[in-house]
């Protein structure tokens with residue numbers, strides 16, 4: 351069973367010592383006027399380009415201020431994007447049909463990092479990358495406690511979308527809950543020079559609106575974050591069966607400061623991460639170089655994608671399951687990318703907080719033979735990413751429903767998610783941010799195959815659509831602002847009790863809606879657009895008629911198996927078949 355993986359592993363070792371390819375800029379200009387903005391996967395949810403007539407690259411806070419003033423004076427729509435643009439929904443796109451818009455890139459606004467060691471704080475420019483910030487504070491003997499697991503993000507971008515790692519301890523896993531100051535550049539009256547800087551602190555009324563604000567209130571120029579004295583972490587994984595996971599996750603989250611769980615439903619396996627801080631004088635120079643974020647030989651990424659495509663088109667579930675088993679076996683062998691030094695030699699792996707909290711080594715290799723596995727230039731991995739956030743106790747019912755669905759449709763139907771990273775379960779604390787989580791929460795992420803074009807249905811798509819609808823509608827989960835297909839945002843505003851307060855602040859700071867676009871409205875206001883043929887295939891709508899699926903290719907709009915109110919696009923060999931029966935492997 352593992353033979354194919356060992357082959358891939360061997361190729362990986364051989365080729366990964368050659369050369370690699372840095373991620374491309376999300377802004378691509380063709381020299382004939384204007385540019386296109388992409389996310390890091392190279393394709394937006396609606397697969398339509400985001401054309402921007404003008405892009406500016408300020409280097410200082412003063413230049414940022416001038417850019418906002420210019421846009422305000424000239425009545426331009428304005429959005430901000432970071433160096434790599436890792437947000438999946440089209441939030442950063444300023445495009446309008448009239449072309450009156452400006453994009454600010456913070457890629458050159460990335461130098462200011464001022465450490466205040468006496469007060470355990472750091473003030474950082476909005477465009478600074480997470481890795482640069484972490485390395486700087488660690489060099490000063492300090493640590494940032496919370497960070498998303500992926501380091502290729504900017505501070506302004508990650509704060510804006512509520513990005514998080516995992517922790518129910520202290521101030522918790524969301525980075526915005528560690529902020530004690532934030533500077534926001536907002537539009538102003540002509541007499542004030544068309545733009546002004548607000549220096550916000552926790553005592554200010556606007557602070558809780560500004561923390562998680564998707565760039566809708568203004569440009570974040572500086573962020574002040576709390577730090578702690580430097581520390582290390584000691585991490586082990588326990589790959590075990592998923593029995594009772596629904597009764598274990600709460601205790602696990604409480605017991606370990608940086609706990610998480612990866613659940614592989616098709617394999618009935620859960621990997622519990624035991625992760626606590628230890629003092630700096632404990633020996634260990636480990637790193638967490640998460641496997642999924644390591645540079646992959648382009649050849650490997652292409653061949654995994656090609657196999658997945660052939661299997662999906664051929665309805666070959668057993669092939670997907672072999673791939674999932676191989677990947678899971680390899681992850682166990684290499685401890686998901688934990689390394690005691692150069693390689694993994696045994697648990698626990700102990701290392702500095704800065705080396706354990708986040709990773710992304712595929713960002714730094716140079717050359718052309720390897721890259722991040724999803725690099726849009728290589729025809730490598732291409733997938734959807736669903737991330738749902740539950741009030742902690744409610745997550746139990748979701749797990750039970752997913753288990754029920756798995757057992758009714760067949761566990762093999764869940765192999766598609768286990769080819770990626772299963773269900774990653776993380777913990778975040780209650781937040782004061784208006785668009786943050788109002789209570790202790792559990793976040794679940796899962797990735798799954800996306801077809802090359804919008805009109806190609808996916809064999810197991812009904813399963814993922816039902817899981818999505820279970821999460822967002824039956825169990826009332828909130829979507830992570832930076833991930834998800836558009837359907838996850840339907841009626842999102844009704845899930846936040848302080849949404850109206852946020853809108854009030856938005857009206858106050860940006861009365862002309864300069865920082866809003868039809869794309870950001872679609873996400874933040876959860877508006878459902880007109881339902882077109884095939885819109886259910888890519889999560890642009892929930893199907894209500896067969897034409898929203900792909901009846902010509904045998905996919906019809908059907909009720910869910912466990913959640914009857916769900917409506918999903920399901921494969922039925924003939925339109926006459928009552929096709930609610932579990933799928934079979936061909």
Ligand SMILES: Cc1cc2nc3c(=O)[nH]c(=O)nc-3n(C[C@H](O)[C@H](O)[C@H](O)COP(=O)(O)OP(=O)(O)OC[C@H]3O[C@@H](n4cnc5c(N)ncnc54)[C@H](O)[C@@H]3O)c2cc1C
Nearest residue numbers: 432436437476498499500504506507510513514565570832
């Ligand atoms: C591989 C991968 C792994 C990820 N892992 C995690 C994870 O572990 N945890 C998690 O929570 N998330 C995760 N994410 C999501 C990621 O953290 C968010 O998408 C984050 O917002 C990306 O930051 P960015 O700097 O790329 O921002 P962008 O994508 O460039 O922008 C995000 C939003 O913020 C706005 N914005 C950006 N900069 C500013 C600014 N200076 N002022 C005002 N508005 C601004 C933009 O307009 C946009 O609306 C992951 C994403 C990827 C692709």
